[in-house]
Amino acid sequence: MADLTMVEAINLALRQEMENDDRVLVLGEDVGVDGGVFRVTDGLIDEFGEERSIDTPVAEAGIVGMSIGMAIYGLRPVCEMQFSGFSYFAFHQVEGHAARMRWRSRGRYGIPMVIRMPYGGGVHALEHHSESREVIYAHTPGLKMVIPSGPRSARALLVSAIRDPDPVIFFESKLMYRSLREEVPDDEETLPIGESRVVREGSDLTMISYGAMLHRTLEAAEKLSEDDGVEPEVVDLLTISPLDDRKFTDSVRKTGRVVVVHEAPRSFGPAGEIMARINERSFYYLEAPVERVTGFDVHVPYFAREQAYLPDVDRIVYGARKALNA
Amino acid sequence: MPRKKFEPGHDVEHLSILDEKGKLDSRLEPEIDDELLLKMHRTMLFSRRFDEALLKWQRQGRIGTFAPVSGQEAAQVGSAAVLEEEDWMVPAFREFAAAVWRGTPPVGLLLYTAGYNEGGAIPEEQHDLPIAIPVASQLVHAVGIAYGIKYREREQVVLTYFGDGATSEGDFHEAMNMAAVFSTPIVFVCQNNQWAISVPREKQARSRTLAQRALAYGMPGIQVDGNDLLAVYVATQEAVERARAGKGPTLIECVTYRLSVHTTADDPGKYRSEKEVKKWEKRDPIPRFQNYLGNKNLLSKDEIEKLEKEIKEEIQGVWHETEKQMERLGDPMDMFEYVFHEMPPYLEEQRDAYAEFLKERKENHDG
Known part of the structure; x- marks a missing residue:
């Protein structure tokens, strides 16, 4: 190690x-x-x-x-x-x-x-x-x-x-x-391509993210736990395609509430496909419309404004609360 | 320091051995086995007749769009014939004559033009790539294969084909540059057929030759009469020898002409004159080579006639065999195959759902 x-x-x-x-x-x-x-x-x-x-x-x-x-x-x-x-x-x-x-x-x-x-x-x-x-x-x-x-x-x-x-x-x-x-680990370790994983267990809300945004999502989950007393489950996709929808399907069926987080632009983005899968597999389990917290449909601004473009913990918490309170 | 000229390193030559009037420069004539000469002739003639048959079938609506090879047979066969079986051939999309030379079954070529993916398969023993349609994009693959050969210290070479239009693409530049930087065993064969669909060679590049571009990349370039099979053969032989000896890439510009349409969706009457076509018909590589073989007492008029008959029957056979295969190849589910080594779950799901739909539709229809 x-x-x-x-x-x-x-x-x-x-x-x-x-x-x-x-x-x-x-x-x-x-x-x-x-x-x-x-x-x-x-x-x-x-x-x-x-x-x-x-x-x-x-x-x-x-x-x-x-x-x-x-x-x-x-x-x-x-x-x-x-x-x-x-x-x-x-x-x-x-x-x-x-x-x-x-x-x-x-x-x-x-x-x-x-x-x-x-x-x-x-x-x-x-x-x-x-x-x-x-x-x-x-x-x-x-x-x-x-x-x-x-x-x-x-x-x-x-x-x-x-x-x-x-x-x-x-x-x-x-x-x-x-x-x-x-x-x-020093010794060989592999992870299967096409498999996501649950990185935080919870029963009130499913948060789906990947890459750099996963960490902001995890921070937001902790904040929701501390401030709102809810326990979000967080799914780390790891592979975007082939998309593993089993883990988040199980989670969504348990929580009924979902927020998807990514820094890619919103329209036609990964959240769109994830929401479609939720619609196909878990529609009747939903308690609220699925929320997405994403980049905007604009070019990433030069760096003086880039933090405004990227989802941050507050925006994720805001989106999560919408899903929780709907 | 005063202004002075760089040593260019290489000159650009034009090579012609058997000219359009059939005159042979015997000092430059290569020594080629009679058997090989006759095989090259047969492949050229077969390709021409197959091309004509494809065009007829296309006009009858029996097959789809294809890019005819007519006029460029010597540029393809004369170069491909230099390769050993272990060497690699990387085509663009008009290399039917080269493919036939390399052993691709004409049934496969016909199936491909009839819209069946099965036709694109390359026989196991052949080191060739499938047809590449995006112009010049195959050239960088050829460089990668050549890099692999060098890395593995094998004696193979790669020969790749493209047209005059391709020399305007970025991939041509990247391939030429990288081939030279890594000193890879590769031969670039440009079939300058004068027309990139409707845009003439003069509008493609202002350089006097395409071959001279090689100099800028630090490799030798040579222009040959591409309708002179002997010249193409000799230039390719030199380039292949150089590549095999570890001396890096070469660019060969074969000056030739597309006697037919760009593809069957094209009408050349819109952009080029009959007069020009007639001029190039006189430079047709096949009668020129037949004349040469005749002078060497290798091929008589009677033998040509016999060969024509044989080829006609062969092509009929190819059509019948292809028709038979097409009857077996209707299953639409094939489209889900070969996308990945192992079909991912989402694709299995789509395939199964489509199969279910087809089944239900059939039941409803039959019921």
Whole structure:
């Protein structure tokens, strides 16, 4: 066990998978000598050489497209988009090929690759560096979309993603990269992709979130417990697609009240799909309309105003109370 | 320091061995086995006739849209023929002649044009990628495969196809650049067929040749008469040898012409003249090569006639076999297959619900 930041935990996952399997390699802008702009790939080049820790030209489509070719050849590339806001340069490769190659080739060429990218706001970054656009990927058939909520889940999910036979989009919260530490076991640990988990038990309200917003949701849950005397249950999705609706279905059927929290824009966002699943599976169990506390349908403001955009504890509590008091 | 010129490193050559009038530059003539020459001829002729048959079937409404290969057979067969079985071929969407050369069953190609996903499957023993429709997007995959070859220290090479229009795409630039930066074993074969749907080559790029672009990426580039099978073969052979020897990528520009439509949804009468088409018909790669084989006493007029008959029957056979397969392939549930290695629960649910709907509708209909 070691007390690790998310950066260190992801580095551990990469290092161990590269040690275990010579098919695994990392590539991207500044991932080699520099160790990545967030130092996630720090030291890999010393241990595994520049052939497996590849500094590429500034070319997102090339990075993803090459990774597709590597995967076809039998390697397991883990490529990095320096920021998710630049992943759109490669979107045609993701949608047009990574997601489709297995299908197009009738199973001949699976694409076991991971595209890691930092996402989300809250770190005083420039434009294009703060977005949370997981639905773009979650909406695309053939992709898996994973968002860990801390160092330990990031490490375990990344190992699973690298071993997955299909392409996995792996969002890493910049806000969480260094802001919290968790005990991470030295020995191998995996978490299944496509499974959510209950991280706080309760019976009065179901709160559903993931990634950086999970922590604000947990804080809001504690506040509701202390101030209002209600016990919310909190579900951490971990995987956005394939969406595991079993845990929150069980929870909603128990509590009858729901709030969904994410920093992605509201319309057509993850909460929309979650509410649809609740409608399909738990409609008659509901005591109140489902609330959602989300980013707004605007571009993330420059950092002087970004906290106003992001759901905070007060907004989450406000939304939760609406669900509780309806 | 005064102004001085950089050493360019490479010159850009134009290579022609067998010209449009059938005149052979015997100093440049490659030594190719008779058997291989005849096989290349047969593949070109088959591809032309298959193309014509596809066009007819498309006009009759029996198959869907496809991109005809007519006119570009030498550029494809002359390059693909250099590859070993273990090498990789990464096509765009007009490479039926190359695919046939590599062993893709024509029944598969026909099934694909008839709208069945099954037709896109590549036989296990073939190291080829399926058709890639988004222009130039396949080039970066080819670079990734080539990187894998280098990483594994194998002796394979990758050959990838694209058109003149593709050289305007960002993916072309990224692929060329990365192929050179990583010094990967890859051959870029541009089939400059003069037209990107309705936009002529001159409007695609102001550079005098497309081949010269290679210099900026730090790799050799050569322009060849793409309707001269011998020139294509020789240039590809040099490039493949270079790649196999660990000397990195090459760009080959095959100057050719799309004699037919862009796809069957296109009407070239809107943008190009009959006169131009007629001019290029005189440069047709197939009669030119037949003439060459005739001069070498490898192929007589009678033998060509016999071959034409044989190919006609073969194509009829392909149609009958495809028809038979299509009858078996009606199940709509196939669309749920191969999206993932293992079908996720939500997809199983959608599939089962749709199956239930179909069942109920059938019962209601029958009842």
